[in-house]
Amino acid sequence: MSDEELQDNRTVKHKTKDSVFSKLFKERKNLLVLYKDLHPDDMMITIDNIEPDTLTSVIINDLLNDLGFRVIKGKNEKIILLFEAQSKWTENLTLRILFYLSESYRRYLNKTQQSEHTYKRIELPKPELYIIYTGDRAVPDEISFNEDYFNGEGPIDIKVKILKQPGTDTIYGQYIGFCKVYDEQRKIHKNKIECIKETIRICEERGYLTEFLGEHKKEVYTIMSELFDEEYQRNQYDIAVKRIEREEGRAEGRAEERNANIKNSIAALKPVLKSLEAVANVIKNSFGLTESEATEKVTAYWNLV
Numbered sequence: 001m002s003d004e005e006l007q008d009n010r011t012v013k014h015k016t017k018d019s020v021f022s023k024l025f026k027e028r029k030n031l032l033v034l035y036k037d038l039h040p041d042d043m044m045i046t047i048d049n050i051e052p053d054t055l056t057s058v059i060i061n062d063l064l065n066d067l068g069f070r071v072i073k074g075k076n077e078k079i080i081l082l083f084e085a086q087s088k089w090t091e092n093l094t095l096r097i098l099f100y101l102s103e104s105y106r107r108y109l110n111k112t113q114q115s116e117h118t119y120k121r122i123e124l125p126k127p128e129l130y131i132i133y134t135g136d137r138a139v140p141d142e143i144s145f146n147e148d149y150f151n152g153e154g155p156i157d158i159k160v161k162i163l164k165q166p167g168t169d170t171i172y173g174q175y176i177g178f179c180k181v182y183d184e185q186r187k188i189h190k191n192k193i194e195c196i197k198e199t200i201r202i203c204e205e206r207g208y209l210t211e212f213l214g215e216h217k218k219e220v221y222t223i224m225s226e227l228f229d230e231e232y233q234r235n236q237y238d239i240a241v242k243r244i245e246r247e248e249g250r251a252e253g254r255a256e257e258r259n260a261n262i263k264n265s266i267a268a269l270k271p272v273l274k275s276l277e278a279v280a281n282v283i284k285n286s287f288g289l290t291e292s293e294a295t296e297k298v299t300a301y302w303n304l305v
Contacts, residue, residue, distance in 0.1 A: 020223055021084045021132075021175065024212055025067050028052065030171060035071055035080065037170040038128070049073060053104065068104055070125060077125040079104055082172075087135035087183060094145035097129055098158055129160040132172050134179035139164060168207040177208040182224070192228040196221055262287060262297050267305035276302055 024030055031050045036042070051070045067082040081100060083093070090096075105124060109115065114122045133139055139162055146157035166177035182199045189195035200217065204210050213220060262283060269279045276298055284294035 019084075019227070020178065020220060022054075022067070023216065023219060023223065024171075024175060024209070025082075026052070030212070031069050033171045034082075035069075037172060038080070038130075045071060045073070053079070053107070066100070068100075070108075075123070078128055079108070079125045080128045080130070082130045082132060084132050084134070087179070089133070089135060089137050089139060091148065093131060094143055094148050094158060094160055097131075097160055098145055101127055101129070101158065127158075129158060131160055131162050132176065133162050133164040134176050134183075166208075171209075174208045177206060178203050181206070181208065186228070186231070192225055195228060196224045199224070258287070259297075263301045263305060266298055266301045270302070270305060 025034065028047050028050050031052065032045065032047050035045060035050065039045075049072050051072060053068045053070050054066060066084065069080055071078045071080060079101075081097065081104065083097065083100075104127075108125065109122065116122065131143075141162055143160050143162065144152075144157055145159075146152055146154045163172045164176065165173055166180055167173035168177070178199075181202050182195075185195045185198045185202070189198060200213055200220065204213060265283060265286065266279055269282055273279050273282070276295075280291070280294040280298040283289065283298055284291055287294075289297065
């Protein structure tokens with residue numbers, strides 16, 4: 001990777017693109033399955049009660065694979081927000097979700113033509129907050145904004161449930177299983193076609209998203225191919241950054257060693273040559289410095305040796 005390419009990667013943000021997560025839950029029938037998995041006792045909900053309400057990533061640039069939807073049941077209307085944390089965990093998730101929830105409520109008021117400035121208290125849907133976590137880190141079943149930021153002593157709080165177990169009993173469990181299989185195969189196969197084929201084969205064998213994969217295999221291939229390439233580029237970027245950091249560290253170490261040698265030489269020459277100019281002339285020739293560089297070094301160290 002060239003220095004120009006590396007600089008471009010440092011400044012260009014991660015692009016928003018479709019994912020298996022967003023593709024899966026763009027379908028209202030899958031949102032209905034998801035809701036019933038979260039609320040198995042609420043059997044009266046139909047697809048007509050489900051309304052997708054996902055925010056675009058405007059206020060939260062890096063929260064790309066997010067999902068929001070409303071379940072409309074008269075006065076018992078709920079907002080359910082789900083966020084894909086992927087395989088990486090961040091300690092700031094509750095803060096980000098707080099921002100997301102706030103923006104969701106603002107949009108809800110605008111849509112229902114209500115205002116927070118009215119005298120009468122407005123009616124708000126009850127939020128349910130979830131994270132679908134697909135990584136291997138040990139994480140809690142629930143996280144709290146108050147606990148995260150104020151050790152439980154703050155004036156406000158939101159609580160977020162963590163969905164993290166793979167399995168075939170729920171659609172989110174199947175999605176987590178799908179992600180874990182992909183992560184395993186990505187470590188085995190350097191060829192993306194083999195990685196994708198094996199991921200889909202194993203998931204179909206284990207019962208992970210079989211209906212979805214059967215209906216959208218071509219789109220899933222395309223999405224996973226883009227993801228594989230993106231992850232490869234990100235890994236190459238990380239390798240290049242580490243290489244540059246190592247080189248800069250070695251250069252810094254050499255510079256420190258050279259300065260130490262110059263300082264020691266000045267200390268040895270000062271009692272013999274007496275004058276700053278005479279010492280600077282020797283230092284210039286010994287270390288290949290310009291006259292101004294030598295004078296600057298000797299001046300800087302003169303009273304320190």
